Amino acid sequence: MSDVSEIGYAVDLGSADLRRLALAVIQPGFTGLTAPSWLLERLAEGLGGVALFARNIExxxxxxxxxxxxxxxxxxxxxxxxxxxxxVTRLEHATGSSWPGNLALGAVDDTALTEAVAAEIGAALAELGIDLDYAPDADVNVEAANPVIGVRSFGADPALVARHTGAWVAGLQAAGVLACAKHFPGHGDTGVDSHHDLPEVDLGDPETSPxxxxxxxxxxxxxASVMSAHVRVPGIDPRPATLVPAIMTGLLRDGLGFTGLALSDGLEMGAVAGPLGVAEGAVQAVLAGVDALCIGGGLADAETVDTVVAALVGAVESGRLPLERLAEAGERVAAxxxxxxxxxxxxxxxxxxxxVPGAAPAGRxxxxRALRVRGSVPVVATTTGPCVLELVAPSNIAVGDDTPSGLTTAVARRWPGLAPLRITDAAGVRxxxxxxAGRPVWVVVRDPHRHQWMGSVVQQIVRARPDTVVIDTGWPGWSPPQGATHVVTYGASWASGEAVVDLLAP
Known part of the structure; x- marks a missing residue:
């Protein structure tokens, strides 16, 4: 039995061709610093892509x-x-990124600089043989309590986010790396992390939706590509947008006119895998109009890939998934x-x-330029260094537990051996x-508006040490007690940490 897809594929059902076509739409992760044999074997069979994570970078x-x-x-x-x-960095997960993130770029609001930063990142990726960057984040973050987007967004103004998203795409692709705008149709107005559960977004009228x-x-x-969001859009479908034809085909293709590669966010994330499992989620995503299936944030083995392949092949053979749709997805990956x-x-x-690949003058x-300072700037004696108290909250899963605050790296580089004292609750203040005692105090906070204990801890420290400098690396809007010097970085990259050290200890 054979069929010919509308884009010209001739495929024999039940043959190796169908397995190859299913493999073409999968982008799995893996563990280790070298490609395991199972991955190389499936690449030779036609696996369409591979996703690298911090665990693959040395x-x-x-x-x-x-x-x-x-x-x-x-x-x-x-x-x-x-x-x-x-x-969010994988290449520099051990130190923090050499480039500030979107919110810092939005704060500067210089699109030429944003394009230059993206071009530097692209040059570094291209030099290492990386083809596709799951960036930029195009979400409009209007929810200060958003647990997963926050500083990954250029800001809360749709027009500002739009102009910097366009600049970032242009800079990255000029360096030879495919860009991926995410998370469609928007993850900024949410208070739930789709890694764990299903957020809800009110899209409104698609013609005017911010x-x-x-x-x-x-x-x-x-x-070149757009990544879906695992968010529920009321009035359209109760399922995650990744699985909804009216969104991934009707809105993205027919409404916005997109002809490129549509990717899923990680199918192992709770919003999809929780209720459906990865394999069923994969079938529904392709049916909805997704072309490439990202799998592997926490699942990175041959069994997962083969299970998804079997599900796709079975869906075609049963007639549930049209062969033309799978062939179309494979052709978009090839394109x-x-x-x-x-x-x-x-x-x-x-x-x-x-x-120059690896260089970051625009990043620095x-x-x-993104730093904002309220109050006087006390200069630290460079021979002794400050006492850095870092108030630590649970890590954003998109960032990863193994990526330190960039300020930690910057302080250690300026004063070798000097490490922040990590405080996780009020008990660590004493x-x-x-x-x-006898040293300048820097207190590093992140989103204290989301973690109430941080605000009380900062008040205690400032009462005891009025000369404290409070360094805020998260979403802006919170203010420390009156009188404290307040430095806002709009992110926790190493580049931002270096800028703070240069400011306070020139």
Whole structure:
């Protein structure tokens, strides 16, 4: 039995061709610093992509060797990564990013600088053989209590977010790396993390919805791909948007006119895997119009890939999933690989005057320009260093537990051996103040409006040490007690940490 898809594929049902087609739409993760044999085998069979995480990153040379092995197994495979800059970094997870994140760029509001930062990130990724960046975040963050977006957004104004989303896309793709605007149709007006549960977003009229304005800008800038959000949109469908044809096809394709690659957010996330499981989620996502299935944040093995392949093949064989839809998805993955080759060639030809891979002058400039200071700036003696008290909240799962605050790295580089004292609740204040005796005090906070204990701890510290400098690395709006010097960084990247150290200890 055979069929021919509308885009020209001839596929024999039940044959290796159908398995190959199912493999083409999957982007799994894996564990380890080298590609395991199961991954290389499935790449040779037609696996369409691979997602890299912090667990796969040790050094630039190691990453370049890893991506070369992946491309040797399948030259058309897309090697993808979450490299947003700012708080979400995989390449620099051990130190924090050399580039500030979106909120810092939005605070500066210089689109040429945003484009330059994205171009530097793209140059670094391209040099290592990475093809697709799951960035930029195009969400309009209007909810201060948002537990997963926050500083990953350019801001709360749709027009500002739109112009910087477009600039970020342009800069990244000029460096030869495919951009991915996320999380469609918007994850900024939520108080729930879709890694754990199903948030709800009121889209309103799609023609005028503010959440879609940045996605329109991304598409106008030529974004190669768009990533779905696992959010419920009332009035359309009770399921996550990733699984809804009216959103992933009706809105994204028919409404916005997008013809590129539609990716799912991680299917292992709770909003999808919780009620459905990864395999059923994969089938529903492809039915909805998703072309590439991201799997592997917590699931990274051959069994997961084979289970999803079997589910897709079974859905085609049963007639539930039209062969044409799966073939169309596979062709869009292949088209993205061809676009990658075109962008990489163009970037190489235009290399003169473009950012040097791995260099971050625009990143340093942007981080410094983003700083906002209220109060006097006490200068720290560079020989002794400050006592840094870091008030630690649970990590955002998108950031990862192994990525330190960039200020930690910056302090250690300026004063070797000096490490912040981490405080997780009010009980740690006494020890922190004792350690600070005779030294300047820097208190690092993040989203104290979401963690009430932080505000009371800061008040205690400032009462005891009125000379305290409070460094806020999260979403802005909170203020420390009157009289304290307040430094706002708009993110916790290493670049932002360096800017703070340069400010307070020039």
């Amino acid at each position: 050094s630039p040379a190691q990453v370049a060797t890893l991506t070369a092995a992946i491309h040797a197994a399948n030259p058309a495979a897309l090697v993808a990564i979450d490299e947003e800059g700012g708080d 959440w879609l304005v940045p996605f329109r800008a991304a598409l106008a800038a030529g974004a 993205a690989a061809r676009l990658r080759d075109e962008l990489r060639l163009a970037a190489t030809a235009a290399r003169t005057g473009r950012p 400039t942007a981080a410094a 020890a922190g103040l004792a350690a600070a």
